[in-house]
Amino acid sequence: MTSDLLLEVRDLHTRYGRVEALSGVSLDVPAGHIVSVIGANGAGKTTLMNSVMGILPSTGDLLYEGQSLRGIPLETRVARGISLVPERRDLFASMSVADNLTLGAYSRRQQKWRGDLDHVYERFPRLLERRKQLAGTLSGGEQQMLAIGRALMGKPRLLLLDEPSLGLAPLIVRDILRIVKQLQAEGVTVLLVEQNARASLAISDSGYVLETGEVKLSGPARELAQNPELTASYLGG
Ligand code: ATP
Numbered sequence: 001m002t003s004d005l006l007l008e009v010r011d012l013h014t015r016y017g018r019v020e021a022l023s024g025v026s027l028d029v030p031a032g033h034i035v036s037v038i039g040a041n042g043a044g045k046t047t048l049m050n051s052v053m054g055i056l057p058s059t060g061d062l063l064y065e066g067q068s069l070r071g072i073p074l075e076t077r078v079a080r081g082i083s084l085v086p087e088r089r090d091l092f093a094s095m096s097v098a099d100n101l102t103l104g105a106y107s108r109r110q111q112k113w114r115g116d117l118d119h120v121y122e123r124f125p126r127l128l129e130r131r132k133q134l135a136g137t138l139s140g141g142e143q144q145m146l147a148i149g150r151a152l153m154g155k156p157r158l159l160l161l162d163e164p165s166l167g168l169a170p171l172i173v174r175d176i177l178r179i180v181k182q183l184q185a186e187g188v189t190v191l192l193v194e195q196n197a198r199a200s201l202a203i204s205d206s207g208y209v210l211e212t213g214e215v216k217l218s219g220p221a222r223e224l225a226q227n228p229e230l231t232a233s234y235l236g237g
Contacts (some may be wrong), residue, residue, distance in 0.1 A: 001164075002205075004030050004031055004032040005028050005029065005030055005063070005065070005066075005156055006029050006030065006064065006101030006157065006158055006189045007028075007029035007052065007062070007064055007108055007189075007191065008026075008027075008028055008029075008061075008062070008063040009025055009026055009027045009028075009029075009048075009052065009060070009062055010024045010026050010060055011024045011025075011026055011058045011061065011161070012024070012026070012048070012051060012058050012059070012061075012062070013054050013058060014044075014047050014048075014050075014057070014058040014059075014232075016170050017111055018174070020049055020213060021044045021047040021213050022048060022051065022058065022059070022213045023166050023213040023214050024214065025044070025048060025060075025160075025213070025214065025215055026060075026208070026215065027208050027215065027218065029158070029189060029191050030189075030205070030206075031157075031189055032187065032189055033184075033185065033190075033193065033204075033205040033206065034180065034181070034184050034189075034190040034192055034203055034204045034205055035190070035191050035205065035206050035207065035208070036192050036193075036194060036197075036200040036201055036206070036207040036208070036221060037114075037192065037193045037194075037207070037208050037210060038194060038197045038199040038200065038201070038207060038208070038209050038210070038224075038230075039192065039211060040065075040209035040211070040234075041195075042065060042212075042235075043207045043210040043211055043212060043213070044133045044162065044210050044212070044213040045162070045163075045193040046086035046163075047088055047213075048193070048210070049086075049160045049191070049193060050082060050084075050089040052069075052073040052082070052084075052160060052191070053074060053077060053082065053084045054072065054077050054162060055074060056082075059176075062078055062150075064080065064082065064158070066082075078154055078171065081154075081155065081156050081157035081158060081172060082156060082157070082158045082160065083151035083152070083156035083158070083159050084151065084160040085144075085147045085148055085151045085158065085159065085160065085161045085162060085163065085164060086147070086162055087151075087163045087166060088161040089143050089144065089146075089147040090147070091135040091136070091143055091146055091147060091150070091155065091223070092135060093134065093135050093220075094134055094135075095134065095135060096131065096132050096133065096134060097127050097130050097131045097132070097133055097135055097137070097138070097146055098114045098131040098136075100135050100150055101117055101120060101127070101146070101149055101150055101153055102117070102153070103150065103153075103154070104149070104151060104154055104214075105117075105131045105154065106154040109159055112141035113153060113155075116155065116191070117151070117153065118151055118200060119152075120149040120152055121154060122235070123152075123179070123182075124145045124146075124148075125151050126142055127142070127145060127146060127149055130142065135141070138237065140167050140172070141168050141169070141175065141176070143225075144164055144172075144176055145169060145176075145179075146220055147164075148161070148164065148176075148179065156188060156189075157188065157189060158189050158191065158194070159183065159188050159189070159190045159191070160188075160190075160191050160193075161190060161192045161193065161231060162193045163193055163194060163195060164176050164177075164180070164194070165166075165177070165194060165196050165199070166193070166195070166225065171203075173199060173214035174199075175195060177199055177202075177203050179196025180192065180203060181203050181235070183227040192204065195231060197230070197234040198225065200224040201221040201224055202221075202225070204221040205220070205221055205223075206218070206219065206220050207219065207220075207221045207224045209224070210228060217229065217230060
């Protein structure tokens, strides 16, 4: 094991019936880094996140803190510090902001998470202002903040962020990515799936480009951002 890797994905295969959505994906997520996964629609990015989380069954291996996650159920993965912010955010629309956040701590003892709730409100003052509002009535950016805040209530070491900027205006995207960078500064390791390749590489340490379920390119984020192949396909020429 390489001790500074928080997550190692080894030859991961994930299928939906006959369709193989991931065909032998391997990637490294060093502790303390932001690692971007870039790819077109249908490349397998969400499948990768759901496989790491244990929502989808897969073959190959996933090592977290040097130990295999094979056979480890979703709730144990959460308890061990892995949190997913899903692409569609999956908030409870008819529950309040505060209740959505509290649910994010379901795996933890109450006395431990009270302070974390305060911490989430400090980070997202907008959520404090709107703590009694129903989640379904928040704006898109606020909902994304709530989804991230809810994931933080699980005290993650590894945060899996699936397209946090989906459907958001450019200024809000910038805010969200700034928050991701702050989380890194506080010691959270991030695996970030983004369509917005340029913006995500700008805050990442390394990146992987997925194409039809395989890693097509990988490397330090700065190099990828200048890779002509990537520039043509994903970085707007
Ligand atoms: P997007 O950017 O559009 O979210 P993605 O890179 O996240 O795309 P996935 O959602 O992981 O891609 O999908 C990978 C492949 O698996 C696609 O071909 C998709 O059609 C297929 N797929 C995803 N979910 C299912 C499912 N529930 N049943 C069958 N096929 C699926």
